[in-house]
Amino acid sequence: MRGRIPGEWEQLEARCAQCQACELGRTRTKPVFGVGRQDSPVLFVGEGPGQQEDLTGEPFVGAAGKLLDDMLSIIDLGRDNCYIANVVKCRPPGNRDPREEEQAACVGYLYEQIRLIQPKIIVCLGRIAAGVLIRKDFRITREHGQWTRINGIWYTALYHPSALLRDLNRRPETFLDLLSLRDKVKEVCPELYQ
Numbered sequence: 001m002r003g004r005i006p007g008e009w010e011q012l013e014a015r016c017a018q019c020q021a022c023e024l025g026r027t028r029t030k031p032v033f034g035v036g037r038q039d040s041p042v043l044f045v046g047e048g049p050g051q052q053e054d055l056t057g058e059p060f061v062g063a064a065g066k067l068l069d070d071m072l073s074i075i076d077l078g079r080d081n082c083y084i085a086n087v088v089k090c091r092p093p094g095n096r097d098p099r100e101e102e103q104a105a106c107v108g109y110l111y112e113q114i115r116l117i118q119p120k121i122i123v124c125l126g127r128i129a130a131g132v133l134i135r136k137d138f139r140i141t142r143e144h145g146q147w148t149r150i151n152g153i154w155y156t157a158l159y160h161p162s163a164l165l166r167d168l169n170r171r172p173e174t175f176l177d178l179l180s181l182r183d184k185v186k187e188v189c190p191e192l193y194q
């Protein structure tokens with residue numbers, strides 16, 4: 001893939017599989033590196049694996065994952081033509097938010113994934129991903145659906161699917177955000193719809 005050293009992706013994934021850089025490494029079952037097309041122009045980033053993801057090693061396979069699949073179908077995408085990753089690769093026990101030090105210990109894997117994938121659009125799922133990738137003080141309630149361009153990549157944030165499962169009132173706004181995302185994907189990556 002464009003400008004990649006052969007084996008770089010596999011080495012990164014192997015390093016992640018052995019990682020003990022924070023406490024989450026001790027309690028995880030499987031690290032969840034990510035899934036999808038490694039050269040996709042569209043990257044989705046969640047916060048960290050939950051229980052089902054920890055058991056299977058795949059992101060967004062639980063109830064939130066089912067909703068994410070529905071969100072993808074609204075923008076005419078599937079798991080096979082985008083890439084899905086998380087800020088932290090190991091499950092925070094009890095589904096708590098990943099701590100600052102855990103995010104700091106892990107985010108290098110995500111930065112490397114971004115460098116290798118070279119996405120044109122990054123969609124942050126929830127405030128934690130948006131706080132890491134867009135701006136530390138990002139306010140998801142006020143700023144979801146907005147677009148910002150950083151170093152040539154378009155970024156937006158949606159409510160996290162788990163938040164949408166808890167609070168149905170957020171779904172109409174998210175539907176509008178998804179229409180905006182679909183327009184942006186059609187504009188920036190028309191090849192995905194051919």
Ligand code: URA
Nearest residue numbers: 046047048049059060
């Ligand atoms: N929530 C996330 O943020 N990521 C997953 O992989 C699953 C649930």
